[in-house]
Amino acid sequence: MIENLNRKILFLAPMEGITDDIYRKVIFELYHAQGFDFYSTDFLRIPTIGAMPAKKTISHLGHFFYNQLPGKKTALQILSPEHANIEENIKAIEQLKIPWCDINLGCPSKKVNGHKGGSYLLQDLHSLKRVVDRVRKNFNGFLSAKIRIGYKDTNSFEDTISLLNDAGVQQITIHARTKEQMYQGHANWSFIKKAKDKSQVPIIGNGDVNSPTDIDRMFNETNCDGVMIGRGALRNPWIANCYKQDHQLFSDQDYRRSQIRSFLSEFESELFKRNQKESTILKRLKSVTKYLLEGDDSQQLIRSSFLRSRELDEFKENYIKLY
Numbered sequence: 459m460i461e462n463l464n465r466k467i468l469f470l471a472p473m474e475g476i477t478d479d480i481y482r483k484v485i486f487e488l489y490h491a492q493g494f495d496f497y498s499t500d501f502l503r504i505p506t507i508g509a510m511p512a513k514k515t516i517s518h519l520g521h522f523f524y525n526q527l528p529g530k531k532t533a534l535q536i537l538s539p540e541h542a543n544i545e546e547n548i549k550a551i552e553q554l555k556i557p558w559c560d561i562n563l564g565c566p567s568k569k570v571n572g573h574k575g576g577s578y579l580l581q582d583l584h585s586l587k588r589v590v591d592r593v594r595k596n597f598n599g600f601l602s603a604k605i606r607i608g609y610k611d612t613n614s615f616e617d618t619i620s621l622l623n624d625a626g627v628q629q630i631t632i633h634a635r636t637k638e639q640m641y642q643g644h645a646n647w648s649f650i651k652k653a654k655d656k657s658q659v660p661i662i663g664n665g666d667v668n669s670p671t672d673i674d675r676m677f678n679e680t681n682c683d684g685v686m687i688g689r690g691a692l693r694n695p696w697i698a699n700c701y702k703q704d705h706q707l708f709s710d711q712d713y714r715r716s717q718i719r720s721f722l723s724e725f726e727s728e729l730f731k732r733n734q735k736e737s738t739i740l741k742r743l744k745s746v747t748k749y750l751l752e753g754d755d756s757q758q759l760i761r762s763s764f765l766r767s768r769e770l771d772e773f774k775e776n777y778i779k780l781y
């Protein structure tokens with residue numbers, strides 16, 4: 459997917475329950491090429507019986523992104539244990555001409571791991587190989603994988619990188635935590651560097667990137683081919699824009715205030731366009747605002763009045779009280 463390795467490529471991380479097609483479209487529309495270069499859906503579970511209806515797959519990717527396919531900007535992330543009906547489902551994705559599939563090998567959830575999917579596969583490399591081989595055999599498009607550095611420990615890390623390279627995976631994103639760490643503790647970037655030294659295919663670094671300075675540090679310390687940003691982008695959806703335009707903007711409060719307003723206003727109009735009820739719009743705007751103002755001590759009062767609003771108009775009045 460990375461065509462020009464001389465550019466500093468930035469990815470928005472998939473985050474279930476947040477970065478759906480509405481969220482991705484809002485960021486895309488606000489920043490275009492001056493924002494993230496690539497996006498990913500959150501995971502689509504491959505069913506055990508039958509094939510996913512085309513309508514469901516396209517709606518997960520988002521109609522807007524499906525129609526942008528020539529741009530190949532968005533990965534459809536799949537999550538598949540070995541017992542899933544991989545062949546039929548991957549062929550169905552192929553028939554939709556979706557050009558890029560990403561295999562989720564990092565989800566730490568109890569339910570997903572109980573069904574032997576997500577990060578479970580990092581501790582069973584035989585099963586992992588069979589899953590990746592079956593996906594690869596049935597998918598001619600670009601195939602990537604998103605992994606963690608291990609399940610309980612990191613003993614199989616290098617074998618996992620070799621396995622994915624040998625199985626025809628064309629790009630590997632590394633969230634530099636183990637499954638045991640969940641989302642806590644620090645991300646150990648030395649594994650990203652290790653993978654870079656070993657892998658023939660591009661390596662995307664992920665974990666604990668919260669500012670333009672962190673993006674530069676990740677590139678410099680690991681020599682990775684691209685950087686993926688998760689929770690840092692929920693707090694600052696404009697982080698890629700600051701990185702590309704001017705790093706100083708990131709700490710500029712006027713810029714931040716204007717971006718929060720544009721983001722919420724674009725979000726609201728996107729939800730209106732989709733004929734959502736006012737109560738649904740309010741709920742969704744509150745959920746994104748929770749992240750936007752997280753950790754911003756100067757805004758805690760406003761944050762709580764945003765979150766307590768009972769009407770959309772009341773919520774909007776709070777825009778002007780920001781900062």
Ligand SMILES: Cc1cc2nc3c(=O)[nH]c(=O)nc-3n(C[C@H](O)[C@H](O)[C@H](O)COP(=O)(O)O)c2cc1C
Binds near residue numbers: 471472475501604633
């Ligand atoms: C709420 C939430 C949902 C997530 N959902 C997914 C997912 O569906 N697929 C996936 O590969 N990673 C998922 N992740 C992991 C992120 O993509 C990313 O790897 C992780 O948050 C580490 O990056 P960060 O330190 O920049 O947040 C999720 C993370 C969060 C916080």
